[in-house]
Amino acid sequence: MADPNQSEQKPADGDLSDAELLELFAGHGVYRDNAAQYRGRLDGQLLINRCADCARYHQPPRPMCPNCWSFDVVPTPVSGRGTIHLLMYLHAGPPADGVDYHNGGHPVVVVELEEQEHLRVTGTVHEFGPNEPSIGDAVELDFLDRGGAPIVAFRPSHPTELNHPTKPDQPSLQEHRSQD
Amino acid sequence: MARSPMKDQIAIVGVGSTGFSRGDRSPLSLALEASTAAIRDAGLTAADIDGVVATAEAGAASAPLVVSSLGLTEVSHHSRPAPLIMFSLLDAAQAVFAGTADHVLIVTPVMMSSWNSRRATQDPWRRGARSSILPVPEDSANANAYATWAGRYMHEFGASKDPFARIAVNSRSNAAANELAAMRKPLSFDEYHAGRMIRTPLNMFDMDYPADGADAFVVTTAQRAAQLPQPPVLIHAATTGVYGKNTEDQLPSLKRHGQHVVVDHLKARSDLWIDDVDLFYPYEGFTIIALSWLENCGFCEMGGAERYLAEHWNDERQRIEIDGRIPLNTHGGSLSEGATRGTGHLREAVIQLRGQAGARQVEGAKVALVTPGGFFFNSQGAILRSA
Numbered sequence: 001m002a003d004p005n006q007s008e009q010k011p012a013d014g015d016l017s018d019a020e021l022l023e024l025f026a027g028h029g030v031y032r033d034n035a036a037q038y039r040g041r042l043d044g045q046l047l048i049n050r051c052a053d054c055a056r057y058h059q060p061p062r063p064m065c066p067n068c069w070s071f072d073v074v075p076t077p078v079s080g081r082g083t084i085h086l087l088m089y090l091h092a093g094p095p096a097d098g099v100d101y102h103n104g105g106h107p108v109v110v111v112e113l114e115e116q117e118h119l120r121v122t123g124t125v126h127e128f129g130p131n132e133p134s135i136g137d138a139v140e141l142d143f144l145d146r147g148g149a150p151i152v153a154f155r156p157s158h159p160t161e162l163n164h165p166t167k168p169d170q171p172s173l174q175e176h177r178s179q180d
Numbered sequence: 181m182a183r184s185p186m187k188d189q190i191a192i193v194g195v196g197s198t199g200f201s202r203g204d205r206s207p208l209s210l211a212l213e214a215s216t217a218a219i220r221d222a223g224l225t226a227a228d229i230d231g232v233v234a235t236a237e238a239g240a241a242s243a244p245l246v247v248s249s250l251g252l253t254e255v256s257h258h259s260r261p262a263p264l265i266m267f268s269l270l271d272a273a274q275a276v277f278a279g280t281a282d283h284v285l286i287v288t289p290v291m292m293s294s295w296n297s298r299r300a301t302q303d304p305w306r307r308g309a310r311s312s313i314l315p316v317p318e319d320s321a322n323a324n325a326y327a328t329w330a331g332r333y334m335h336e337f338g339a340s341k342d343p344f345a346r347i348a349v350n351s352r353s354n355a356a357a358n359e360l361a362a363m364r365k366p367l368s369f370d371e372y373h374a375g376r377m378i379r380t381p382l383n384m385f386d387m388d389y390p391a392d393g394a395d396a397f398v399v400t401t402a403q404r405a406a407q408l409p410q411p412p413v414l415i416h417a418a419t420t421g422v423y424g425k426n427t428e429d430q431l432p433s434l435k436r437h438g439q440h441v442v443v444d445h446l447k448a449r450s451d452l453w454i455d456d457v458d459l460f461y462p463y464e465g466f467t468i469i470a471l472s473w474l475e476n477c478g479f480c481e482m483g484g485a486e487r488y489l490a491e492h493w494n495d496e497r498q499r500i501e502i503d504g505r506i507p508l509n510t511h512g513g514s515l516s517e518g519a520t521r522g523t524g525h526l527r528e529a530v531i532q533l534r535g536q537a538g539a540r541q542v543e544g545a546k547v548a549l550v551t552p553g554g555f556f557f558n559s560q561g562a563i564l565r566s567a
């Protein structure tokens with residue numbers, strides 16, 4: 001059976017070999033079934049596998065649509081708009097360029113994309129200024145560079161509307177963060 | 181009622197433990213100490229053991245290596261199930277039930293490793309396991325998954341860290357009476373809340389305590405158990421469970437994951453449920469996991485753990501006692517006994533059901549609910565009862 005990932009998807013960057021792709025994204029867990037998504041990042045695109053037969057998206061990328069068992073899954077650009085569904089702060093972790101585990105910690109978010117219910121992408125957030133990101137905040141995609149490897153990041157999609165303190169009726173993760 | 185032909189047919193007849201600490205022994209050395217202790221405890225010898233289940237913990241010996249190191253003549257069943265004890269217990273029980281072997285040894289050594297302990301990275305004997313390629317911080321799997329979903333739990337239910345603190349303080353209070361436990365110093369609520377943040381909202385006291393040690397068990401038929409020296413503990417029902425959408429960041433909601441699958445299957449196969457249990461061992465590799473087991477087993481409603489644990493708190497003993505009767509994790513759990521990956525929960529349930537827990541003994545305990553595992557890929561549970 002023809003694999004659409006291999007036959008249809010032209011590497012967006014043009015020249016990176018598979019070996020170079022693996023080296024650039026070392027530690028990201030790149031393998032055959034998600035390589036197209038990492039190539040997409042190099043072109044500034046967030047690609048999510050979508051089924052050509054039933055039109056459902058799925059995450060993380062699999063070689064077959066879990067909804068209808070079609071192998072005709074196509075890495076498809078999405079808007080990158082969504083809302084923060086899960087949020088945490090790392091206060092220790094693997095050393096990485098531009099990642100500060102102190103001063104409140106490094107945020108990790110899981111964003112639910114507007115394209116489909118429960119369709120989510122994990123990354124970090126920035127450009128929140130003095131505001132604290134909160135679960136439910138609207139965000140948009142904005143890749144960060146880490147040693148030439150684009151990292152999935154999100155920024156507030158309506159910065160002017162975020163000039164509020166953390167919502168008083170919701171528990172804030174901020175109260176629980178250490179100041180180390 | 182679901183099909184349950186194995187109900188009460190298989191017994192745990194031997195337990196052995198090295199205890200848990202930060203030591204300098206190899207996983208094989210620990211595995212052999214626990215194994216020989218469990219076989220002797222069962223009143224058996226090397227000649228009786230014809231099955232070996234060696235849990236696939238990092239660095240742990242394979243079953244054939246355990247077989248040769250124990251000097252066994254030969255075995256007719258051997259396997260290497262994924263970590264968390266119920267995979268191994270079910271495999272051993274099913275082997276005995278199917279007649280593949282008659283007396284099966286289960287052995288699970290755990291080691292603090294460079295991925296869960298900063299100290300371990302400085303130990304040349306452990307450093308070898310560490311990959312030179314660093315993972316990316318923006319990972320939604322493993323430990324990060326429990327921090328993100330703990331935050332979601334607090335957001336959805338307006339929960340504070342108080343119920344998390346109660347799980348941690350409870351474990352430490354109980355570990356004080358357990359000579360096998362790595363951390364036996366009491367923990368105050370103030371100390372808990374001042375704990376170093378590791379993954380907000382989870383701090384160092386919300387995570388299991390990395391330690392070295394091993395537990396071993398021997399299982400056989402209930403009939404054979406009646407001829408052996410220890411009071412038999414019967415496997416009344418046991419199951420593992422995984423939910424379809426189990427990728428950590430894609431879990432649709434906290435309303436359905438592996439724990440719910442396990443609870444549904446246990447209830448369908450058991451004559452006994454939470455009104456009948458005297459002992460409850462909710463795994464707490466992370467505190468949020470134990471809170472979720474409490475709620476998902478039906479002791480209280482979803483999001484109700486904060487109120488429920490405050491109501492069922494014994495202030496004098498600084499521990500949880502459901503209806504003043506059912507204590508939680510009487511051995512100190514993974515948070516305080518050590519990161520046993522559920523072997524400690526199972527071993528303590530067996531010792532309690534035998535009536536051999538000494539100062540920790542819950543008087544007249546006859547039924548235990550043991551629920552190892554988290555939300556995604558290792559949820560599991562068992563109902564054990566005295567014969």
Ligand SMILES: [Zn+2]
Nearest residue numbers: 051054065068
């Ligand atoms: Zn499809």
